[in-house]
Amino acid sequence: MDCPNCKRHNADGLTYCDFCGTPLAAPSPSPHKRKTEAEAAPPPSAKRKTEIESPEPGEAGGFDPFAQPKGGFTPAARPGGAGSPGAAAAPKKLKTQFDAGDPFATPAPARPGAPEAPSAQGRRIVGWLVTFDGDPDGTSFIVREGRNGIGRDATNEIPLADDGMVSGTHAYLIWRAGRARIADHNSQNGTFLNEQDVLEQVEVKDGDVIRVGRTRFLVRLLDADKVASLWKPTLQG
Secondary structure, eight states: OBOTTTOOBOOTTOSBOTTTOOBOOOOOOOTTOOOOHHHHSOOOOOOOOOTTTSBOTTOSSBOOTTSOOTTOOOTTTSTTOTTSTTOOOOOOOOOOHHHHSOTTSOOOOOOTTOOOSOOOTTOOEEEEEEEOSSOTTOOEEEEESEEEEEESSTTSSEEOTTOTTSOTTOEEEEEETTEEEEEEOSOSSOEEETTEEOOSOEEEOTTOEEEETTEEEEEEEOOHHHHHHHSOOOOOO
16 A cells, blocks of 8 residues: 555555555455454344333333332232132141240249159168368268269259259269169269269268269268168057
8 A cells, every 4th residue: 555645655454654654544345355244143133121121101210029019918919828719728837935935034933842852751861971171060961772863953862052063963872782882974074982083883882982073072871781770660560
């Protein structure tokens, strides 16, 4: 292509003259140029508006999918609602423990005369547990034949309400057939006999020391012959 100013020849496709910088005239497109697929495609049809983009008849704004219909929702307006024909009745909701009341509320006090601790009637005294921590005079608890619960709850035969390291029912001291045994009741801080961890039922003898939480007991037990001689059945004639 020749420059219209300096008349020098430039390579095809240049916009400005390489010699003087004069703008070159754009070449006219060839009448025989083949159109590409994009150029030959027909113009796209007008985009169809969606329901959200299209305004409601008689309204200036567009459709709001979250707007509540005029008059609100009614059971009859919903397909399959309570007011529609053939609608199934909704199942009755079962009440949970939270519907019935506050599960964390303090339980009501027991009624006067309601049983709390296991009955000691008919259970012979076989010994004592005496604490020697805190109170210099000690506190004694009666041990009876059968199972004696040790724990923080008042329902235990040996209650320890003041020891925060003791579980509700911490351990059991069991007397059967003239022998005493101690067993831990899945307590959090464990049960110890003569400072040995109790992992299963262990025999307890007179003079042993039991520790639960921060409380230690001196064990005082009667022998089987003494128990049998002291607690003979009374004959009535």
